[in-house]
Amino acid sequence: MSVTSPSAPQSTWTKADIKASRKANRKLHRKEYIWAAAFMAAPVIGWLAFLLFPLGFSVYASLTNWNGLGNMTFIGFDNYVLLVQDPYFWKALWNTVFYMIGIPIGLAMSLGLALALARKIPGRTFFRTVYYIPVISSLAAIAILWQWAYNGDFGLVNQFLSIFGIDGPNWLMDSTWSKPALIIMAIWKGLGYSTILYLAAVQSVPRSLYEAAALDGAGAWRRFRTITMPMVRPVTFFLVVTNIIAGSMIFTEINIMTPTGGPEWSTASLVWYIWNKAFRNLQMGYATSMALVLGILVLIVTVIQFRLNKRNEFSIE
Amino acid sequence: MRRKGLSAVAVTVAGALLLAACSSDGSEGNASEEPxxxxxxxxxxxxxxxxxxxxxxxxxxxxxxxxxxxxxxxxxxxxxxxxxxxxxxxxxxxxxxxxxxxxxxxxxxxxxxxxxxxxxxxxxxxxxxxxxxxxxxxxxxxxxxxxxxxxxxxxxxxxxxxxxFGFGYNTVMFEEAGIEPPSPTEPLTFDEFVDIAKQLTQDTDGDGELDQWGTGLNVTWNSQAFIWGAGADWISEDNKTVTVDTPEFAEALQWFADLGLVEGVTPSAEQAQTLDTYQRWMAGEIGFFPVAPWDIATYNDVAANNPEVFGYDVIPYPVANEGDDWSTWxxxxxxxxxxxxxxxxxxxxxxxxxxxxxxxxxxxxxxxxxxxxxxxxxxxxxxxxxxxxxxxxxxxxxxxxxxxxxxxPLPGTWTYTPEWYDNFWIGIENVVDNGSQTAADFVAAKQPEMQMLLDQSWVSAEQAKAAG
The missing domain is CATH 3.40.190.10 (Periplasmic binding protein-like II)
Structure with missing residues (x-):
């Protein structure tokens, strides 16, 4: 389709001529306008239907007494008042925050692995594949396997610890160790994904920077701290943000490994509690208020991260 | 512009989170596949x-x-x-x-x-x-x-x-131990039950480790019949009062916990985690275990394949004292x-x-x-x-x-929501698995919390009724 622009109006044109020209112009471009609107409409409608409407609906539902089946009754902020007074909400929130401890540990391990895998070592492809397998494996299957591994008597983890003379705990049945157990599993599961991203970032750091630094007498640690770390910061930022969002939604492994919320409710995450409230205890309105609070908390953390990242941004001239 | 971009990212993140948090169970699924x-x-x-x-x-x-x-x-x-x-x-x-x-x-x-x-x-x-x-x-x-x-x-x-939800025993194990089979109609008393369970708990291969046990009962699904058999219950007849803080309830729960903690007639929590008691029962390692209709086909297969270690039949649940009425869920x-x-x-x-x-x-x-x-x-x-x-x-x-x-009926099933009853099991391992809390202390602490949730359940029912 080709579009020819009308010739520029001559100075002898009257107002009527200009008007007629504009009309012709509009007519000529109408089809393009329609197409443009159609293309823009698709994401806008999608955004309205699948994001803004559910979000607005959730906000309203959180202000109602609703069992998820019948009619809603508007109750103002009662759900939020209840939430503040609900010890299980705070416990679930604390558990969820606790799970985040695994994020820096996982990232540090991933970066270490990426640095190792970036070197030309024998069997590099094999190791890369091995570390990535947990990422593509079913979380439900992995959760069941780890449940066995954490067995107090004959589990793989405690057998391994016994080699070093350590008498391991009964991980999933001990309120002190149940959360660390889930964190270890989550780190293991996510290691491959973070490593792959870090590997790409590490490999894209210009060699010339390292060479120049080496010539200036910088040691390995100095090169890592002042070249590698800053150069992979965008990946770190991306991983921290996405891991926090994903971590705040931890559910499946908890529901499989500790279906009643663990010993003394030590593993119950907020999403697990929300799900129970919504679908088992018919408190959809209350559950929605908790989901919103969780959403807002994650939003705040994400905004802070964006700001901190912006402040620390740098560029190499 | 930057601020707008940031806001858009933030709203998107919050929206995505809400949608995910409100999703049914976090499992992967495709709406288009739904019938x-x-x-x-x-x-x-x-x-x-x-x-x-x-x-x-x-x-x-x-x-x-x-x-x-x-x-x-x-x-x-x-x-x-x-x-x-x-x-x-x-x-x-x-x-x-x-x-x-x-x-x-x-x-x-x-x-x-x-x-x-x-x-x-x-x-x-x-x-x-x-x-x-x-x-x-x-x-x-x-x-x-x-x-x-x-x-x-x-x-x-x-x-x-x-x-x-019936109760059963391993006929082969009883026969080998020379123990008379329990009556098919008259329930054993708690004392008789423990006595038999002790006889069945043995180190059969002489390696110093127990290989078979009298029983192995999961407290969440198996304690009801014993609590009821002692004349106690979780809830009053009008379903409005939580009754777990009665002496008979505490006594029955303690008795249940002591099967493992004191009498030693059940596998330990760790052993049960290694191979759960359901599997141990079918491997011929457990004397008494629940038998429900949905298990029959599996049990029959096991009995046919391993007749030397496994056979079973159904009996009434034990009761606290002779003459008490037995029941189960x-x-x-x-x-x-x-x-x-x-x-x-x-x-x-x-x-x-x-x-x-x-x-x-x-x-x-x-x-x-x-x-x-x-x-x-x-x-x-x-x-x-x-x-x-x-x-x-x-x-x-x-x-x-x-x-x-x-x-x-199971205690939680005839109230608007079972949350009050589910709450009972939070921390129960301290009573039955590690014994760090007595049943009396546990139920005394639990009652107010459960009562609050039960009251809330009734309020929710009223609100649902009004909302229609």
């Missing part, structure tokens, strides 16, 4: 949504074929995974795609009734039909909207089944009809047919899925000839006794 659950539009068209295994499907295909021939109806069957059924049904209701006929759990029924999702079947089901079904199977689906009382009022479902899954079905009468006929069709009941019983719903068949031809002929245990009469008079 259309909405009720039939044509005058003879019905949709039936249910869950179950291959034998349920076989039985219902047979029953539905007969129903279609008899009535000219066209029934569209939708079968879902058992663990996703309740969530999918709730989503179907929220999306106004309620099937004409569907399974309903007695314990979740009240919310559905208040939301006017369920049709009252009273006018569609004749009294003779109701009289020929286990009483529990119909009272479990009766609900008085006004008083909020279960077991009375309108009939919102018919039983798909009643599930007696009786579950049920119901078949309900949508209040908004365009073919309500036909749907009610289908629900009745599925619940009471003799051929379907025979298929389900023959394949050890459930005991028959029909009293005349169950207490006649089935118990006299069919049960034994199709591999049910010798004392299957115990199952019928539970269905008839010994069965009780």
């Amino acid at each position: 259309d659950t909405s009720g039939g539009d044509a005058p003879n068209e019905l949709t039936f949504m249910f869950r179950g295994g291959e034998y349920d499907k076989l039985a219902y295909e047979t029953a539905i074929a007969a129903f279609e021939e008899e009535t000219g109806a066209e029934v569209n069957m939708i079968i879902t995974d058992a663990d996703q059924y309740a969530t999918k049904l709730q989503a179907a209701i929220a999306g106004n795609q309620v099937p004409d006929v569907f399974y309903i759990e007695s314990g979740r029924m009240q919310g559905y009734v208040y939301a006017n999702v369920l049709a009252d079947l009273s006018e569609y089901v004749d009294q003779a039909t109701i009289d020929n079904v286990w009483e529990f199977g119909t009272t479990a689906y009766r609900f008085d909207k006004e008083s909020g009382e279960m077991g009375t009022g309108a009939l919102y479902g018919l039983p798909k089944d009643v599930g007696p 009786l579950g049920s899954l119901g078949i309900a009809v949508s209040e908004n079905s365009k073919n309500k009468e036909l749907a009610a006929q289908l629900a009745t047919f599925l619940s009471t069709n003799l051929e379907a009941q025979k298929i389900l019983a023959e394949n050890k899925v459930q005991i028959p719903n029909l009293i005349d068949y169950a207490t006649g031809e089935w118990i006299e000839t069919d049960a034994e002929a199709t591999g049910w245990p010798a004392n299957s009469q115990a199952f019928l006794d539970i269905a008839m008079e010994k069965g009780r």
Whole structure:
């Protein structure tokens, strides 16, 4: 389709001529306008239907007494008042925050692995594949396997610890160790994904920077701290943000490994509690208020991260 | 511009999070794969949504074929995974795609009734039909909207089944230990039970480690019969007061915990985690263990493959003292009809047919899925000839006794929500697994919290009633 622009109006044109020209112009471009609107409409409608409407609906539902089946009754902020007074909400929130401890540990391990895998070592492809397998494996299957591994008597983890003379705990049945157990599993599961991203970032750091630094007498640690770390910061930022969002939604492994919320409710995450409230205890309105609070908390953390990242941004001239 | 971009990212993140947090169960799924659950539009068209295994499907295909021939109806069957059924049904209701006929759990029924999702079947089901079904199977689906009382009022479902949670023993182990088999009708006392369990707990290969135990009971599912057998209960008869703080309750719970902690007649928590007691029972390592109809097919296979270590039969649950009445919990899954079905009468006929069709009941019983719903068949031809002929245990009469008079609903199932009852199990491991808390201290601390949740459940019921 080709579009020819009308010739520029001559100075002898009257107002009527200009008007007629504009009309012709509009007519000529109408089809393009329609197409443009159609293309823009698709994401806008999608955004309205699948994001803004559910979000607005959730906000309203959180202000109602609703069992998820019948009619809603508007109750103002009662759900939020209840939430503040609900010890299980705070416990679930604390558990969820606790799970985040695994994020820096996982990232540090991933970066270490990426640095190792970036070197030309024998069997590099094999190791890369091995570390990535947990990422593509079913979380439900992995959760069941780890449940066995954490067995107090004959589990793989405690057998391994016994080699070093350590008498391991009964991980999933001990309120002190149940959360660390889930964190270890989550780190293991996510290691491959973070490593792959870090590997790409590490490999894209210009060699010339390292060479120049080496010539200036910088040691390995100095090169890592002042070249590698800053150069992979965008990946770190991306991983921290996405891991926090994903971590705040931890559910499946908890529901499989500790279906009643663990010993003394030590593993119950907020999403697990929300799900129970919504679908088992018919408190959809209350559950929605908790989901919103969780959403807002994650939003705040994400905004802070964006700001901190912006402040620390740098560029190499 | 940057701020706008940041806000857009933030809103997107929050929205995505909310959508994910509000999703059904966090499992992966594709909405486009969901079947259309909405009720039939044509005058003879019905949709039936249910869950179950291959034998349920076989039985219902047979029953539905007969129903279609008899009535000219066209029934569209939708079968879902058992663990996703309740969530999918709730989503179907929220999306106004309620099937004409569907399974309903007695314990979740009240919310559905208040939301006017369920049709009252009273006018569609004749009294003779109701009289020929286990009483529990119909009272479990009766609900008085006004008083909020279960077991009375309108009939919102018919039983798909009643599930007696029986008790059994390993016949081979008893024989080898030279212990006389327990009576099929008279319950053991707690003392007798412990005495036998001690005799059965042995190091059979002499390596210094125990290899078989008297019993191995999961507290969440197995303690009810013992608590009830001691005259205690979780809740008052009017379902308004939590009664776990009574001395008899604490005593019975402590006795249950002491089976492992003091008497040493159960595998330890760690041992049970290594190989759960269900597997140990089938490996011939446990003397007493629950036996329910849905286990029969598996147990029969094990008994056929390992007759030297495993055989079983059903007995009454033990009671605290001689002469006490025994009881156990009786579950049920119901078949309900949508209040908004365009073919309500036909749907009610289908629900009745599925619940009471003799051929379907025979298929389900023959394949050890459930005991028959029909009293005349169950207490006649089935118990006299069919049960034994199709591999049910010798004392299957115990199952019928539970269905008839010994069965009780699980405590949380006849209240608006079971949250108060679920709360009881939080921290129970401190009593039964590690013994760091006495049962008396545990129940004393639990009662106020459970009572608060029960009160909240009643308030929620009132609010649901008002909201409609």
